[in-house]
Amino acid sequence: MTEKVDFDQYTDNYNELLREGTKFFSSNEEYFARYKIELVRKYAHQPVGRILEYGCGIGRNISYLKTAFPGAEVIGTDISEAGLALAAKENPGVRFEVERAGLDVGTFDLIFVAGVFHHVAVAERAGVSQVLHDRLNPKGSLFVFEHNPYNPVTRRIVDTCPYDADAVLLRPSELKALLCGTGLKSDRRAYCLFVPPKLSWLMPLENWLQWLPMGGQYWVSAHKA
Structure with a gap:
């Protein structure tokens, strides 16, 4: 079994490692955050009052979420306490919580x-999917x-990236099945990141x-029926 990656070890140089691994596509790691948030803004059900980034890491997506959805409350959770400390420093006024069993942050x-x-871990993915389901408001995205x-x-890139040492990639159909297995309804499945900036x-x-x-990545969206 592959040893679980300790993300606290990569907090200080996460962006540097990302930049090194993806520089053939874009030398600016912020491009990927802006790109994804723009897709979310385009397809999200409106209105949006509360937003959760589950697994926010060092918080590099948070400011883009706040810009894309002005006035919305944004909360970030992650298992890395060191990452959350940096995220809180870079995003004053945003609530961050350590992701753990029984965490109550409300619905979004x-x-x-x-x-x-x-x-x-593959055996834990259904549980994570259920957490996401339970935290999503009716008609939420x-x-x-x-x-x-x-x-x-x-x-x-994944094979050579230190913080992807425990990565087990999943196909879009697997991800969709996990989400739908909780009772969520799939809206869209699409590949992305074809064209460098x-x-x-x-x-x-x-x-x-x-x-x-x-595409370099793909995304799946879902909602509560």
């Missing part, structure tokens, strides 16, 4: 999860982004390529 109109499930196991470049003139192609299983 929008839940955002990015790059978390491949770190969750859940968005989950994951690495695309069909993309050889993505697989290479230096080729921004090709960006409109992203909308036409969502069906093609060669």
